[in-house]
Amino acid sequence: MKALLPDGTELQLDDGATGADAAAAIGAGLARAALAVKVDGQLRDLTAPLHDGARLEILTQKSGDDALELLRHDTAHVLAAAVIDLYPGVKISIGPAIEDGFYYDFEFPDGVTISDADFAKIEQEMRKHVNADEHFAREDVTVGEALERFVREDQPYKVELIEDLVRNAPADAPVETVSLYTNGPFTDLCRGPHGPGTKRIKAFKLQSVAGAYWRGDARRTMLTRIYGTAFFTKEELREHLERIEEAKKRDHRRLGRELGLFFMSEVSPGSPFWQPPGMAIWNQLSRLWRTENAKRGYDEVRTPILFDVELWRQSGHWDKYRDNMYFAHVAGEDDREMGVKPMNCPGHIQLFKEERRSYRDLPIRYSEQGLVHRYEPSGTLHGLMRVRHITQDDAHIFCTEEQIEAEVVDTLNFAFFLYDIFGFEPSLELSTRPDTRVGTDEMWDRAEGALRAALDHQGLRYEVNAGDGAFYGPKIDLHMKDSIGRSWQLGTVQLDYSFPERFDLAYTGADNSDHRPVMIHRALMGSFERFIGILIEHYAGEFPLWLSPLQAIVLPISDRHVDYANGIANRLRDAEVRVEVDERTESIGKKIREAELRKIPYMLIVGDREQESDEVGLRRHRAGDLGSFSVADFVARVAQEIEQRSA
Numbered sequence: 332m333k334a335l336l337p338d339g340t341e342l343q344l345d346d347g348a349t350g351a352d353a354a355a356a357i358g359a360g361l362a363r364a365a366l367a368v369k370v371d372g373q374l375r376d377l378t379a380p381l382h383d384g385a386r387l388e389i390l391t392q393k394s395g396d397d398a399l400e401l402l403r404h405d406t407a408h409v410l411a412a413a414v415i416d417l418y419p420g421v422k423i424s425i426g427p428a429i430e431d432g433f434y435y436d437f438e439f440p441d442g443v444t445i446s447d448a449d450f451a452k453i454e455q456e457m458r459k460h461v462n463a464d465e466h467f468a469r470e471d472v473t474v475g476e477a478l479e480r481f482v483r484e485d486q487p488y489k490v491e492l493i494e495d496l497v498r499n500a501p502a503d504a505p506v507e508t509v510s511l512y513t514n515g516p517f518t519d520l521c522r523g524p525h526g527p528g529t530k531r532i533k534a535f536k537l538q539s540v541a542g543a544y545w546r547g548d549a550r551r552t553m554l555t556r557i558y559g560t561a562f563f564t565k566e567e568l569r570e571h572l573e574r575i576e577e578a579k580k581r582d583h584r585r586l587g588r589e590l591g592l593f594f595m596s597e598v599s600p601g602s603p604f605w606q607p608p609g610m611a612i613w614n615q616l617s618r619l620w621r622t623e624n625a626k627r628g629y630d631e632v633r634t635p636i637l638f639d640v641e642l643w644r645q646s647g648h649w650d651k652y653r654d655n656m657y658f659a660h661v662a663g664e665d666d667r668e669m670g671v672k673p674m675n676c677p678g679h680i681q682l683f684k685e686e687r688r689s690y691r692d693l694p695i696r697y698s699e700q701g702l703v704h705r706y707e708p709s710g711t712l713h714g715l716m717r718v719r720h721i722t723q724d725d726a727h728i729f730c731t732e733e734q735i736e737a738e739v740v741d742t743l744n745f746a747f748f749l750y751d752i753f754g755f756e757p758s759l760e761l762s763t764r765p766d767t768r769v770g771t772d773e774m775w776d777r778a779e780g781a782l783r784a785a786l787d788h789q790g791l792r793y794e795v796n797a798g799d800g801a802f803y804g805p806k807i808d809l810h811m812k813d814s815i816g817r818s819w820q821l822g823t824v825q826l827d828y829s830f831p832e833r834f835d836l837a838y839t840g841a842d843n844s845d846h847r848p849v850m851i852h853r854a855l856m857g858s859f860e861r862f863i864g865i866l867i868e869h870y871a872g873e874f875p876l877w878l879s880p881l882q883a884i885v886l887p888i889s890d891r892h893v894d895y896a897n898g899i900a901n902r903l904r905d906a907e908v909r910v911e912v913d914e915r916t917e918s919i920g921k922k923i924r925e926a927e928l929r930k931i932p933y934m935l936i937v938g939d940r941e942q943e944s945d946e947v948g949l950r951r952h953r954a955g956d957l958g959s960f961s962v963a964d965f966v967a968r969v970a971q972e973i974e975q976r977s978a
Contacts, residue, residue: 413454462530903969
């Protein structure tokens, strides 16, 4: 039989050869390093037999995310094996690899509570399994055999998983067998694949413990979820743990409290209360958003929050999204059901429909700081990153088919301009049709083709994220990494043929006939809440001058300098600088230390000499003393820095 390697080389193998055989045929070094094999793009065990003509890729620890995910899945099984060793009677559920690590969910016997203090003991037991170099052996057994085994072992969660597999299988493809993986004394229900053995696990760390409802259902048992991470080298693990510590220091929830930017309250879960310093940041972003939208031909609009539920039925949100919506029954004469908008698009559609449109009017670009509400389960809420009260930097473009590419390109260039201000370098992802969607295949073909053409004609690099489009259309998502290397998805550009069809939108063409416009959904910051949360962590609360809630503080050395200090502050306010005066009768050293802790960019120290010469002693946060400046020179300096939005 033959196999085709990634470089196009044909590899001759004996019939029935496995991935391990293929690795050995290529070289002894590769055979030792091999972890798994990709066969026609599907990841499989090294022991799996190959078919003639298979496209083959041997995975090693240098194979990136695929290899790391495999390693972490292996480590999750080792965690479960160790927990079973240490806590007889524990019931196991699931243990997948996740971004940055893995977890496993357990139901511990009555009276057993797990905390961080138990991690050292569990890790020591895990090392026994790792050092034993236990082989990951796959066995395909009948459903009956698997059920009998897990009933005998009193593992009800495994029994339920198998029963659900059988129950939910399509009639033309019933589930008759399931796969089990065994390492040492531990056997788990698992689809795989796994690496050759536990000895490949070089560096791991248990990180946290949390509660997790079985199947995410609050009516089911609360399980104990143990999180961990694993890497191929101790150095990679050390660097990862250092990044985590740095992320903790930058946690926007902690910095939000310390800097007085916002707070959360149970009186309105998932909805931030913005304090004056936080609103200063919000307003600067709003000014940027409003100014740049206007330059690019967007007309700002505002639409209602409550709409009749019939609108949501027409849009498709009722069928696809109602579990994440809020509703209100309006009594009295109206006596109708209303829905709180989770998205702004139907409102902008009403604006388009209000007038008869001509091809000469297009493109029409509406922008809105659109306040939407979405029900997010309480367990998923996370500061500003996951909220229920969302203010989108939203926009919708109504255009002709011929205008699509130019509008998509202009939108992407707008995004690149915005992200460059904050030092973000975007990467692009084209997300294609999901399984659950509206519209015809022909409609999706056109939409995906149009977005692909816009990217290709600009020579932009992008990845394809198959199946992750919106239910109404494909999209281009924009991702970027912050100052400590974490990736965030911010902007999105979505192409939609479906809504114009559903709402019967039309414009009069040059031929005096009706034509259907195309709709582009666009948000570049994503939401103001989440974007500010990302910026807090990106800058660690040390915002650039133009964005800083307080840009300068005047520090009089003694009481007799307070009037002079207030005069300087007034001159700065006239130049639209956000400034305050520290009039407290504290030492100048203490005032400087506290201003540093507040991360205020400029400190202006004034005493007798400064008062006599109309100067200030200037300090920059972290940079220290910058010398003496005339007040006029400092005002000009800070005004220019703000105008340039210097980082």
